[in-house]
Amino acid sequence: MAVPVAAVPSTGAEPDRQSFKPDLERIEIELLLEGIFRHYGFDFRAYAYASIRRRLWKRIEEEGLSSVSALQERVLHDPEMMEKLLLDLSINVTSMFRDPGFYQTFREHVVPLLRTYPFIRLWHAGCSTGEEVYSMAILLREEGLYDRSRIYATDINEVVLQRAKAGIFPLERMQEYTDNYMRAGGKRSFSEYYTAKYGGALFDQSLTKNVVFSQHNLVTDRSFSEFNVILCRNVLIYFDKTLQSKVHGLFYDSLAMFGVLGLGSKETLRFMAHEECYQQIAPPEKIFRKVR
Amino acid sequence: MPYSVVGIGTSWGGLAAMRKLLSDLPADFSLPVVVVQHRGKDSDQLLTELLQDATDLTVCEVEDKDPLMPGRVHVAPANYHILIEAGHLSLTIEEPVRFSRPSIDVMLSSAADTYGKGAIGVVLTGANEDGARGLADIVKLGGRALVQDPRTAEIPIMPDAAVKAVPSAEVLPLEALAPRLVALSHEREKAGARRAV
Ligand SMILES: C[S@@+](CC[C@H](N)C(=O)[O-])C[C@H]1O[C@@H](n2cnc3c(N)ncnc32)[C@H](O)[C@@H]1O
Numbered sequence: 001m002a003v004p005v006a007a008v009p010s011t012g013a014e015p016d017r018q019s020f021k022p023d024l025e026r027i028e029i030e031l032l033l034e035g036i037f038r039h040y041g042f043d044f045r046a047y048a049y050a051s052i053r054r055r056l057w058k059r060i061e062e063e064g065l066s067s068v069s070a071l072q073e074r075v076l077h078d079p080e081m082m083e084k085l086l087l088d089l090s091i092n093v094t095s096m097f098r099d100p101g102f103y104q105t106f107r108e109h110v111v112p113l114l115r116t117y118p119f120i121r122l123w124h125a126g127c128s129t130g131e132e133v134y135s136m137a138i139l140l141r142e143e144g145l146y147d148r149s150r151i152y153a154t155d156i157n158e159v160v161l162q163r164a165k166a167g168i169f170p171l172e173r174m175q176e177y178t179d180n181y182m183r184a185g186g187k188r189s190f191s192e193y194y195t196a197k198y199g200g201a202l203f204d205q206s207l208t209k210n211v212v213f214s215q216h217n218l219v220t221d222r223s224f225s226e227f228n229v230i231l232c233r234n235v236l237i238y239f240d241k242t243l244q245s246k247v248h249g250l251f252y253d254s255l256a257m258f259g260v261l262g263l264g265s266k267e268t269l270r271f272m273a274h275e276e277c278y279q280q281i282a283p284p285e286k287i288f289r290k291v292r
Numbered sequence: 293m294p295y296s297v298v299g300i301g302t303s304w305g306g307l308a309a310m311r312k313l314l315s316d317l318p319a320d321f322s323l324p325v326v327v328v329q330h331r332g333k334d335s336d337q338l339l340t341e342l343l344q345d346a347t348d349l350t351v352c353e354v355e356d357k358d359p360l361m362p363g364r365v366h367v368a369p370a371n372y373h374i375l376i377e378a379g380h381l382s383l384t385i386e387e388p389v390r391f392s393r394p395s396i397d398v399m400l401s402s403a404a405d406t407y408g409k410g411a412i413g414v415v416l417t418g419a420n421e422d423g424a425r426g427l428a429d430i431v432k433l434g435g436r437a438l439v440q441d442p443r444t445a446e447i448p449i450m451p452d453a454a455v456k457a458v459p460s461a462e463v464l465p466l467e468a469l470a471p472r473l474v475a476l477s478h479e480r481e482k483a484g485a486r487r488a489v
Contacts, residue, residue: 022408048382050375050402055386091386237356237383244357266355266369266383 028068029053035076036085042156043219044089046243055088083159090157091238094128095173096135097180098233099265103139104185105285110260111143114228120149123227123254125218126235127153130164131177134193135184136231137207142187146210152225154216161213168200218247223254230255233264241271248274252290261288294479295436296410297360297376298323299403301396301426303330303418305446307339309466310416311346314365316470319348323412323477324360326368326376326403328396330418333371340367356383368394375402376411392422400426404433411435412476414469415461418450424457436476437461438469 029052033045044052060071063081074081097103114120120140127133133153140146155161169177178190194201216224218235230251236244251261252274261278263286269275278288302309306329317325331339337353343365344351351365352358358366359380368374372383373394389395396415400423403411413430415423417440427437437458442448444465455461464472 022405048375048377050377050382050406051384051386053405054375054398054402091384093385093387234385237385241357264356266372268355270355 025053025068028072029056032056032068032072032075035072036082039076040079040082041220042082042086042217046219046240047089047238048240051091051238052089055091056085059085059088086157087159090155090160092128092157092160094131094234095180096131096169096177097184097186098132100180100183100185102184102233102262102265102285102287103135104183105282105287106262107139107143107185109282110229110287111139111145113258113260114145115143117228118148120145120229121225121227122149122151122229122231123225124151124153125216125230125232125251127155127161127164127213128157129160129169130167130213131169132231132233133164133211134167134169134203134207135181137211138181138186138193139184141207149210151211152227153211153213156215156217158215161215165208165213167203167205167208168198169194169203171196171199171201174201218250219243223250225254226256227254227259228256229260229262231262233262234267235264236267237264245272245274248272252277255290257290259290261290262286263288294410295323295412295476296407297403298325298412298414298473299328299376299400299426299430300325300414300416301328301400301418301423301450302416303396303420303422303447303450305417305419306330307342309440309446310343312466313414313416313470314343314347314349314351316467317347317349318474319363321349321363321474321477323473324362325349325365326354326360326374326381326399327365328368328374328394328399330392330394330396330420330422331370333393335370343367354381354383357381368399370394373398375399376406377402378406390420390422392420396423397426401429404429404435407435409434412438412473414438414440414473415451415454416440416466417445417447419447420450421453423450424453427454427461428457431458431460438472439463440469441465 037043124133140149181190194203277292279291281287281289340353349363349365353367353369357380375382400413411430413427431437439451439454439461441463442451445451
């Protein structure tokens with residue numbers, strides 16, 4: 001079989017390729033995901049298949065196993081294995097001010113709208129370790145809007161939320177982030193926002209004064225409030241189209257009229273049931289306004 | 293038709309090579325083509341435009357879940373991996389693989405997993421070894437491997453690595469690759485062409 005490339009073992013423990021049966025593997029994967037859902041409540045059944053498959057094989061090989069079924073046995077009987085797998089399946093890669101053009105456009109086109117509100121509620125769905133949340137908090141503060149904002153930052157994964165709360169990010173990435181920050185229209189010196197501490201860059205804790213971090217699963221949990229801004233970037237790419245459409249329903253229901261939805265730079269509303277309900281504010285940036 | 297998708301990977305020197313290859317494909321080429329060209333994380337649509345200028349086929353930078361279209365050239369966007377799924381493309385921002393995002397290996401392996409015998413992988417000029425592993429996966433699952441003759445490549449490292457990993461690959465000069473792809477696209481149904489899972 002074609003082992004996901006990131007995880008090809010060098011030990012010669014490769015599964016027998018001649019006997020690889022993709023249809024059988026698909027059955028194994030579906031059974032595993034069904035088992036995880038019924039036993040642990042995490043519903044990965046409608047995630048994009050190729051990515052799930054890669055991540056499962058990463059875990060299978062790290063554990064020295066040789067099939068999805070073997071992993072199933074371990075996961076269902078060992079909650080610690082489930083925790084590891086949860087980290088594998090919820091891909092937590094993120095950065096500060098990723099796609100600077102997005103933040104630049106947000107400043108130019110969304111901030112003026114937000115200025116007309118006495119109070120602003122934002123939802124960061126799938127916030128991972130929080131880099132985006134701190135980025136947005138910095139932007140809002142520089143625009144003089146932070147004090148009347150409240151940010152709800154959620155993720156399926158409790159472990160990354162703890163990291164987000166701590167607000168310590170790798171020092172070695174500060175140069176990249178400084179560059180992004182400037183291109184995103186940053187108005188100050190980026191280094192004002194952090195101090196080197198605890199072996200990392202500790203961000204100004206007042207940036208999270210108005211932030212609530214909490215666990216929320218986009219697949220199985222409901223809407224929990226009404227928002228003026230929802231940001232969900234590079235999360236829906238991990239879902240299949242049917243699930244994407246369902247989660248867009250959740251976002252639609254959670255957005256106030258004329259509220260703003262921000263997606264990742266390669267995500268679209270095309271073919272979604274709610275496509276007609278939004279206007280793209282400033283193409284090509286994926287920032288949409290709910291208009292009906 | 294036995295083949296369902298063509299995946300092409302290239303790096304250093306790849307723009308000229310890709311433009312040549314695409315300009316040699318006829319407007320009625322019947323397979324979807326997925327291109328991974330290594331590029332800077334902030335590079336814009338310029339690559340897509342330069343490729344479009346060279347060909348009659350439609351060239352698009354991929355957005356998540358774009359359907360695979362016959363005769364369409366789907367270009368991986370900067371800073372995302374691309375995964376070939378049954379009938380469409382998915383994106384992921386997981387870690388770079390061997391320093392690359394997009395990674396040629398990731399794209400070719402996913403073509404193998406999804407289309408098996410129906411996948412064709414092509415590796416062109418480049419200064420690293422990305423693509424070799426993915427091409428090997430394609431061949432292991434019964435698909436086809438084509439490699440630009442390293443002697444005709446601007447930088448031979450990538451095609452060299454691919455040939456080493458896949459000794460059975462067809463090694464062809466740049467100008468012979470498009471005609472070979474056209475011939476493969478015309479091959480009639482043979483027994484056992486695997487349907488996409
Ligand atoms: C690749 S990160 C994106 C982080 C950030 N938004 C960005 O674009 O840089 C994807 C995040 O989505 C989260 N996620 C995956 N499935 C989820 C679900 N069902 N509900 C909530 N969050 C989920 C993962 O835990 C992960 O932190």
